[in-house]
Amino acid sequence: xxxANNTTVTLQVHRFTxxxxxxxxxxxxxxxxxxxxxFGGGSDSAARxxxxxxxxxxxxxxxxxxxxxxxxCLLTIKRTVDPTLAFRYxxxxxxxxxxxxxxNGTPTLLCTxxxxxxxxxxxxxxxxxxxxxxxIGEDESMSDASSNxxxxxxxxxxxxxLGVIELAPLPGFPPQRDLIADIDPMLNQIRxxxxxxxxxxVLATTDEGKVNAFEYLQHPExxxxxxxxxxxxxxxxxxxxxxxxxxxxAFIGPAAxxxxxxxxxxxxxxxxxxxxxxxxxxxxxxxxxxxxxxxxHCPRGIDVGEEMWQIVAKVRER
Numbered sequence: 001x002x003x004a005n006n007t008t009v010t011l012q013v014h015r016f017t018x019x020x021x022x023x024x025x026x027x028x029x030x031x032x033x034x035x036x037x038x039f040g041g042g043s044d045s046a047a048r049x050x051x052x053x054x055x056x057x058x059x060x061x062x063x064x065x066x067x068x069x070x071x072x073c074l075l076t077i078k079r080t081v082d083p084t085l086a087f088r089y090x091x092x093x094x095x096x097x098x099x100x101x102x103x104n105g106t107p108t109l110l111c112t113x114x115x116x117x118x119x120x121x122x123x124x125x126x127x128x129x130x131x132x133x134x135x136i137g138e139d140e141s142m143s144d145a146s147s148n149x150x151x152x153x154x155x156x157x158x159x160x161x162l163g164v165i166e167l168a169p170l171p172g173f174p175p176q177r178d179l180i181a182d183i184d185p186m187l188n189q190i191r192x193x194x195x196x197x198x199x200x201x202v203l204a205t206t207d208e209g210k211v212n213a214f215e216y217l218q219h220p221e222x223x224x225x226x227x228x229x230x231x232x233x234x235x236x237x238x239x240x241x242x243x244x245x246x247x248x249x250a251f252i253g254p255a256a257x258x259x260x261x262x263x264x265x266x267x268x269x270x271x272x273x274x275x276x277x278x279x280x281x282x283x284x285x286x287x288x289x290x291x292x293x294x295x296x297h298c299p300r301g302i303d304v305g306e307e308m309w310q311i312v313a314k315v316r317e318r
Contacts (some may be wrong), residue, residue, distance in 0.1 A: 008161050009064040009115050011073060013085065014168040016175045018053040051174055058082075066116035066162060071099060073084075074110065074167075086178035094299050097235025101179050104170040107240035108297045119163030172239050172246035183236045189256040190234060193278055197263065198271040222267040229262035229307065231300040238294035238304045244287060251287040252279065254294040254304050261311040276315045285312045 022224035060077050074087050092111045103118050173181035204212040223267040238254040239245045245253045260279050263269045279285050290312075292305030 007064060007066070008061050009068075009073060009119055010059055010061045010164045011059050011070075011077070011162060012164060012166045013060065013179065014055070014166075015058050016053055016055050016086075016169070017053045018175075018177060051176075061161070064115055064162065066114070066119075068115050069111055070103065070113045070115065070118065070165060070167070071110040073115070086180050088180045090252050095233065097119040097233035097237075097299065099239065100235040100237050101181075102171055102240065104166050105168075106297060107170055107237040107301050108169050109235065109237070112299055115162055115165070118165050146281065166262070170236050173240065181236070183234075186239055186253055186255050187234065188235055188258050189252050193252075193260045193275065194271070195255055195259045195263070197266065199268055200270045216268045218267060221257045224295050225267070226265040228302055229258055229265065231302060232258050232262070233300060234259075235299060237297055237299060241293040241296055243291055243293060244289050250283050252281075252284050254288075254308055257285065257288070257311055258302065258304060258307060261307055264311065264314070273318070276318055279311070280315050285315050288312060 060073075060081060062073060062076050062081065064073055064076075071089055071092060074085065078085055078087075087099065087101070087110070089110060090096040091098075094109055094112040099108065100107060101110055102108075103110075103113050104120065167179060168181070169175040169179050170181040173183055173185065178181050199216070206212050232255065234255055236255065238258070242251070242254055244251045257279060260275050264272045264275050269275075285308075288308055290305070290309060292308075294308065295303050295305035298304055
């Protein structure tokens, strides 16, 4: 059993400190300035703008074990090395989705990512799978481990480094500070699509005239149509992986479409047609390019790309 202080890991953290906002001019701007862009956005467009500030990469080398999570490492740094380091987390068990970042360039959750799966040796080349995706995660780490098992065992015995892990804010969203990204644009898009059940509001009654407590009872087949979609935790990993969403506010994003699809497929909801009308727009299903990068690392196991294809087909066939 290797003790924690016999092995170390190096975290390369992309840090960011925002510049203080300038006070607004007392007499306003130019009368000829355009008040809003004709290409949409409004407050969402402003939120997607990358804030200005100081950016740098800072390295931290700390004692760690292969089974430790990257969140464990950041908490160690925060408590014992650098209290100024900013990152976000809550449950620490992959249920809340608040700690999504880019690990070695791949969006995922800090609390579910272990050093064993993500640490890489300096100079190692990224692996590309048969679909052309740059994949840095469990598969690559296993291949690296198999090719460098002797070196890894020796380094662990000698008390040297487990490797290097690069951390950056979630792609596609403006950074707020260090590893904290502003995911409000995603949440606002979800809110626009009324992410809650809309039933007809009529209370069913029994033959005796009493309220029927089972008026929304579903068959297992009806539940299966949306049960997986209800596992979405709005972490932003799918949107951080989507090259279309990262390009600006011209796409509502896979997370919002997943939430809309969850209720479109719910037999109890009575607004399916209105929901499909809301996403049948140029920045809705029409903007999806079926890249399927959104499916790569969903922490809840949703095949986002397949679900996107299904909702696109349903909207077009209605």
